[in-house]
Amino acid sequence: MAGFWCVVPAAGRGMRVGGDRPKQYLPLAGRPLIEHTLERLAAHSRVAGLLVVLAADDPLWPGHVQLRGKPVRTVAGGAERSDSVLAGLDALPAEVAAGDFVLVHDAARPCVRHADIDRLLDLAGAADGGLLGAPLRDTLKRADARGRSVATEPREARWRAFTPQMFRRGPLAAALREAARRGLAPSDEAMAMELAGHAPLLVEGAEDNLKVTTAADFALAEFLLAKTAGGAHG
Numbered sequence: 001m002a003g004f005w006c007v008v009p010a011a012g013r014g015m016r017v018g019g020d021r022p023k024q025y026l027p028l029a030g031r032p033l034i035e036h037t038l039e040r041l042a043a044h045s046r047v048a049g050l051l052v053v054l055a056a057d058d059p060l061w062p063g064h065v066q067l068r069g070k071p072v073r074t075v076a077g078g079a080e081r082s083d084s085v086l087a088g089l090d091a092l093p094a095e096v097a098a099g100d101f102v103l104v105h106d107a108a109r110p111c112v113r114h115a116d117i118d119r120l121l122d123l124a125g126a127a128d129g130g131l132l133g134a135p136l137r138d139t140l141k142r143a144d145a146r147g148r149s150v151a152t153e154p155r156e157a158r159w160r161a162f163t164p165q166m167f168r169r170g171p172l173a174a175a176l177r178e179a180a181r182r183g184l185a186p187s188d189e190a191m192a193m194e195l196a197g198h199a200p201l202l203v204e205g206a207e208d209n210l211k212v213t214t215a216a217d218f219a220l221a222e223f224l225l226a227k228t229a230g231g232a233h234g
């Protein structure tokens with residue numbers, strides 16, 4: 001299989017932004033946020049196609065289209081992000097074998113750098129799966145219910161998890177199905193794989209791989225989009 005398919009979870013409601021529509025459809029630099037992410041992914045030479053996972057009632061995105069010559073397919077997601085990712089995996093074309101690596105990248109992360117995607121593909125591909133992330137660089141506090149710091153948590157060996165994350169289609173789908181069977185909703189694909197006994201490789205990526213989560217993130221994302229324009233900047 002030439003290139004890697006990418007599942008793009010985009011079925012969230014963006015509640016923490018509080019907009020009049022899900023955040024992935026809100027304007028960023030004059031275009032819906034999701035378009036920047038899909039463009040960024042489709043522009044990567046090693047991405048073969050995109051499987052965009054939408055909320056079942058989302059009329060806001062066309063069905064089967066092409067983007068930069070890459071196939072873009074859509075499927076309905078689920079209540080949890082992990083349900084959406086599993087729906088995306090199950091909807092991948094038959095050409096994607098169970099042993100093939102697939103990427104999973106949040107629609108809410110439009111600024112991902114192509115150089116980081118390359119590093120993930122190369123390093124995690126040799127390690128049977130992994131994820132982009134960055135070591136914690138700030139002191140970590142535990143807060144009580146009144147917002148007071150009651151403890152300083154260990155920072156050593158703590159990383160922030162980003163996306164893309166990259167795993168083989170079959171094992172990832174099996175891990176997500178098993179987690180769901182146990183009533184669990186892993187916050188990311190790496191957690192599902194950890195629960196299944198794997199130890200995904202952490203691949204350090206740029207800290208500007210911002211996940212747009214609150215309204216304030218849109219201004220920062222616009223700045224970072226320009227800074228990493230074209231996605232090619234390492």
Ligand SMILES: Nc1ccn([C@@H]2O[C@H](COP(=O)(O)OP(=O)(O)OP(=O)(O)O)[C@@H](O)[C@H]2O)c(=O)n1
Nearest residue numbers: 009010011012013014015016079080081107108
């Ligand atoms: N059931 C869900 C929940 C989230 N996502 C996607 O997972 C990504 C990361 O999730 P998050 O940033 O938490 O987005 P939302 O769930 O939309 O945000 P909120 O928790 O504020 O509602 C987003 O692209 C979101 O669309 C999804 O596909 N299916």
Ligand SMILES: C[C@](O)(CO)[C@H](O)COP(=O)(O)O
Nearest residue numbers: 081106161162163187188211
């Ligand atoms: C998958 C993820 O982007 C890793 O940091 C993150 O967990 C998704 O955001 P959510 O708020 O946890 O859904």
